[in-house]
Amino acid sequence: MKVLDSKFAQGFIRMCNDGWEQGWHERNGGNLSYRIKEEEIAEVMDDLKMDGAWKEIGTSVPTLANEYFLVTGSGKYFRNVILEPEDSICIIQVDAKGEKYKICWGLKNGGRPTSELPSHLMNLEVKKKVTDGRYRVVYHAHTTNVIALTFVLPLKDEIFTRELWEMATECPVVFPDGIGVVPWMVPGGRDIAVKTSKLMEKYDVAIWAHHGIFGSGEDFDLTFGLVHTVEKAAEILVKTMSMSPKKLQTIEPDEFRHLAKDFGVTLPEKFLYNK
Numbered sequence: 687m688k689v690l691d692s693k694f695a696q697g698f699i700r701m702c703n704d705g706w707e708q709g710w711h712e713r714n715g716g717n718l719s720y721r722i723k724e725e726e727i728a729e730v731m732d733d734l735k736m737d738g739a740w741k742e743i744g745t746s747v748p749t750l751a752n753e754y755f756l757v758t759g760s761g762k763y764f765r766n767v768i769l770e771p772e773d774s775i776c777i778i779q780v781d782a783k784g785e786k787y788k789i790c791w792g793l794k795n796g797g798r799p800t801s802e803l804p805s806h807l808m809n810l811e812v813k814k815k816v817t818d819g820r821y822r823v824v825y826h827a828h829t830t831n832v833i834a835l836t837f838v839l840p841l842k843d844e845i846f847t848r849e850l851w852e853m854a855t856e857c858p859v860v861f862p863d864g865i866g867v868v869p870w871m872v873p874g875g876r877d878i879a880v881k882t883s884k885l886m887e888k889y890d891v892a893i894w895a896h897h898g899i900f901g902s903g904e905d906f907d908l909t910f911g912l913v914h915t916v917e918k919a920a921e922i923l924v925k926t927m928s929m930s931p932k933k934l935q936t937i938e939p940d941e942f943r944h945l946a947k948d949f950g951v952t953l954p955e956k957f958l959y960n961k
């Protein structure tokens with residue numbers, strides 16, 4: 687089968703376009719990665735070329751040794767993915783040590799995988815470990831309202847989680863473990879990848895101050911839906927704060943506890959502090 691006829695490639699391309707249509711991917715902003723299943727890569731093996739040169743990842747991901755990933759290209763525009771997928775995205779394989787990668791498909795006019803490859807692979811590695819292999823998607827987007835909030839809220843997990851939970855009843859159900867916040871750091875390298883992947887051990891969402899968001903999930907629907915839900919909550923918070931410095935009413939800690947019980951989720955008490 688051709689890569690572009692596979693369900694996983696079609697789902698990946700659709701998600702890139704969904705993010706573009708939301709306005710989260712100006713110019714070459716944002717990136718997406720997917721850890722391909724064994725049976726999926728077997729189906730498209732005839733369409734791959736295996737003689738590419740091995741290149742340094744810039745970090746070490748031994749748990750992902752020999753696995754294949756579909757990722758966006760560095761400097762490529764989400765806007766173009768649906769029109770020219772073979773120019774914009776690529777399949778890479780990680781080597782037996784988890785230190786190098788080679789391109790097996792795509793980027794037909796040259797290029798490299800996403801500049802955030804260390805963050806994507808380290809997050810995918812952490813999530814593979816803590817979810818017994820269930821999580822396969824890592825998504826980075828420049829979500830406008832989330833970014834705006836990083837200028838006015840203290841950069842603390844407890845505050846971002848609680849403020850965003852309060853903005854929509856579905857939020858604590860969609861991201862019950864909460865949200866991590868990374869202070870401003872230089873993007874693209876190992877340091878920010880280490881910091882983000884540490885947060886991904888306990889959260890599905892990490893915010894990069896003055897930059898954007900990382901979300902992870904089992905599949906494209908869950909991961910896109912997660913980021914969409916967080917950004918929607920952030921939009922409501924921006925609107926609320928713009929209308930009034932103080933809320934007249936909100937969802938209270940005991941109401942969150944009641945919700946958690948009825949919806950069968952566990953909400954860590956550290957987010958249910960008294961204000």
Ligand code: 2HA
Pocket residue numbers: 714715716717761801802826873874
């Ligand atoms: O330009 O979003 O973080 C791609 C990015 C880097």
Ligand code: ZN
Pocket residue numbers: 715716826827828873897898
């Ligand atoms: Zn970015």
